[in-house]
Structure formats: structure tokens, C-alpha cells
Amino acid sequence: MRLVSYRSEEGICAGVQVVEGVLDAGALLGERPIGARRLIEEGRLDELAELSRIEGDVEPASVIRILPPLPDPDKIICIGLNYRSHAEEAGIEPPEQPTFFAKFRNALAPPNATVSLPAASERIDYEAEVAFVIGSRCKEVDAAEALEAVAGYMLLNDLSARDLQFATPQWMPGKVFDGSAPCGPALVTPDETGPADQISFTLELNGERMQEASTSDLIFSIAELVARLSQWMTLEPGDIVSTGTPAGVGSVRQPRVWLKPGDEIVIESPTLGELHTTIA
Numbered sequence: 001m002r003l004v005s006y007r008s009e010e011g012i013c014a015g016v017q018v019v020e021g022v023l024d025a026g027a028l029l030g031e032r033p034i035g036a037r038r039l040i041e042e043g044r045l046d047e048l049a050e051l052s053r054i055e056g057d058v059e060p061a062s063v064i065r066i067l068p069p070l071p072d073p074d075k076i077i078c079i080g081l082n083y084r085s086h087a088e089e090a091g092i093e094p095p096e097q098p099t100f101f102a103k104f105r106n107a108l109a110p111p112n113a114t115v116s117l118p119a120a121s122e123r124i125d126y127e128a129e130v131a132f133v134i135g136s137r138c139k140e141v142d143a144a145e146a147l148e149a150v151a152g153y154m155l156l157n158d159l160s161a162r163d164l165q166f167a168t169p170q171w172m173p174g175k176v177f178d179g180s181a182p183c184g185p186a187l188v189t190p191d192e193t194g195p196a197d198q199i200s201f202t203l204e205l206n207g208e209r210m211q212e213a214s215t216s217d218l219i220f221s222i223a224e225l226v227a228r229l230s231q232w233m234t235l236e237p238g239d240i241v242s243t244g245t246p247a248g249v250g251s252v253r254q255p256r257v258w259l260k261p262g263d264e265i266v267i268e269s270p271t272l273g274e275l276h277t278t279i280a
Contacts, residue, residue, distance in 0.1 A: 001049040002186035002273075003152065005036050005067040006059075012071060014039055016052040017186045021060040023052050036070050036187065037238040040135055040151050045189060068108040069154055069187040070133055075239040076103040076181065078129075078158055079225060080171065082244025083217050089247045094219050098228055101171045103158075107181035114278045115179035117259065121161035124259040124279075127245035128203035128211045128267045131156040132196075132222055133187055134239040138230045146226035147196055149235070152187040155201065155267045155275040156242045159259075162251045181242075182277040193271050196222040201269040203248070205257070213246030 002017040003025075014036040015022035025039060026032030028051040039045060080099040081087050087094045109115055117124050135151030158181065165174025193199060196215060203211040215222065222243060229235060250257030259265075263279040 001045065001052060001189045001192065003036055003039075003045070003189070004069055004184070004186045005071050007065045007067060008033060012067065015059070016048065018052070018058060021058040022064060023056045023058060028052060028054075028056055035072070037072050040133065041237040043136070045135070045151060049189070066110050066112070066184075068110050068183050069185075070238055070240060071108060072105065073133075073238050073240045074236050076105070076107065076242070077229065077239065078103055078175065078242045079220070079244040082219050083213060083246040084219055085213065085217055085247035086245055086249070087219070089252050098220050098225060100229070101175055103175055103181050106178050107176060109179040109182040109277070111182070111184035112276050113179060113182050114280045115159065115182060116280045117261065118161060118177040121164050121174070121177070122258070123162040123251070123256075125160045125162050125250045126203060126205065126210070126259060126265055127158035127160055127249055128201055128213075129156045129158050129242045129245050130154075130199050130201060130215055130269070130272070131183060131240055131242040134226075134235045134237055134241070137234060137236055138226065139234045141227050141230045143223045143227035146223040146230075147190070149226055150190060150196070150222065151237070152189045153193045153196075153199065153272060154183055154187050155185070155269060155272050156181055156183040157265060157267055157275065157277055158242060158245060182275060183240075184275055185273045188272050199269060199271060201267060201272065204266045204268070206264055210250070210257075211246055211248035215243065217246060218243060
């Protein structure tokens with residue numbers, strides 16, 4: 001199942017993405033409106049998937065306002081230096097523990113968003129990533145069981161202001177500007193994603209291939225991330241974890257590649273879809 005969120009007259013609604021458009025989750029469940037986070041918290045994704053196989057009223061995607069798949073997470077956790085290829089291009093030894101930082105809800109941007117560059121920075125970079133959403137509360141989870149706590153996967157672009165990121169010992173100043181986390185196009189449940197360590201994806205900037213990788217290159221696998229993060233904090237349903245970016249970012253290229261107004265970024269995955277972002 002491919003879960004999306006959109007705004008209607010009743011409020012923020014969850015929907016199931018189908019070829020013809022979007023099926024309203026609340027209408028299928030008889031509880032309209034109902035949001036994606038509540039569906040996940042109540043463990044109703046399987047029920048929704050079954051109901052979505054029955055014919056229902058479809059809203060054309062062109063007439064509804066699509067939002068980030070999970071627009072109201074409690075946490076947005078981002079992992080740094082988690083691809084072997086990226087650590088190598090940066091000349092950094094792979095870390096012994098996951099390096100992580102946070103973003104906030106203001107960073108979330110929907111598919112096909114136009115993101116404005118922040119005035120405080122002159123060096124904005126792209127980072128193609130696979131993110132996952134926690135499906136059930138977990139604390140001190142064993143890695144062997146950790147994937148059972150994942151509700152689904154989506155693409156995420158960790159837009160980064162490099163000059164702000166490295167101006168302090170903490171990375172967050174360069175990671176939190178408005179719209180710095182375009183994500184989507186949908187939250188794809190594990191049954192459609194396939195193995196968590198075999199999700200492939202690419203990033204193209206203005207039609208030029210800049211990044212290409214698979215989660216098989218992760219230093220800390222998705223299961224290991226769930227296990228380790230749950231040792232440090234309780235993970236709640238709807239929390240977003242973005243797993244890091246591979247080699248090919250603009251800041252280590254020669255010459256450097258910084259985003260500018262008019263740039264078009266497309267992150268594509270055979271299983272997760274296409275995430276389009278325009279830079280303003």
C-alpha cells in the first residue's frame with residue numbers, strides 16, 4: 001500500500017494512492033477525516049489495505065493538495081555518514097556509532113514542492129535518502145526484531161546549508177531551514193518495498209545523474225538503526241528516521257555544486273517512486 005496525506009475541507013486526511021488518484025482512508029474506514037499518524041498509532045494499516053482493494057471513490061491527484069506523507073511526526077531523526085561510499089568520499093573513517101541530528105516539522109515539504117533557498121546561506125547541497133516511519137512504540141528493541149516496528153518507507157531530500165552546518169560543532173544550524181526535508185511521494189508499506197537492505201535509488205539534478213546507491217551500502221542497516229536509536233530514546237509511531245546519503249553530494253565535487261534558483265531535483269526509486277523538488 002502507498003499511503004499519502006492531503007488537505008481537505010474537513011482537515012488533513014490520509015489516503016491510499018492508486019493509479020487513478022487517491023482513495024480517502026476515512027471514507028473507507030467510516031471515520032472521516034482520519035490522518036496517517038493516527039492510522040499508524042492505532043495499527044490500522046492492514047485493515048486499510050484490505051478495504052482499499054474494494055472499489056471506492058477516487059479523488060484525482062490533480063485536484064487535491066498533497067502534503068508530506070506523514071505531516072505531523074513527533075520526531076524527525078536524520079543519520080549522518082551512514083553510507084560507506086559517502087564516508088570514503090569525505091575522507092572520514094566509518095563511525096562506530098550512528099551519527100544523528102534532528103529536523104523539525106517546518107522542514108517537511110511535500111512531493112513537487114518549490115523550496116526557497118534560505119537567505120542566511122550561500123551553499124545549499126542536496127542529499128538523496130531513504131527514510132522510514134516507525135509503526136509501533138519501541139524501546140530497547142533487538143535488531144533481529146526491529147523491522148517489525150517499521151510502518152513503511154519513503155524518499156527524502158536532506159537539503160543542507162553547508163556553510164551553516166559546519167559553522168558550529170553541531171550540524172543542526174544547516175539542517176533546519178523551512179522546506180529542507182522534501183519527502184514522499186508516498187509512504188510505501190514493507191510488503192511493496194521489498195527487503196530493507198535492497199532499496200535502490202538515484203538523484204538527478206537538472207537531468208544529470210549525481211547520486212546512485214542502494215541501502216545495501218549502509219554502515220548501520222535499518223534494523224540496526226531502529227535497535228540503536230531505541231536504546232537511546234523511545235521511538236513512537238509516526239517518528240521519521242532518514243537513513244543518510246551516499247556518495248555524490250555537491251559539497252565534495254570538484255568543482256563544488258551548490259543549488260541555485262530554477263534547479264530541478266528528482267530522486268527516484270523503483271519501489272518508492274519519484275520525489276520532485278524545484279529550487280526557488
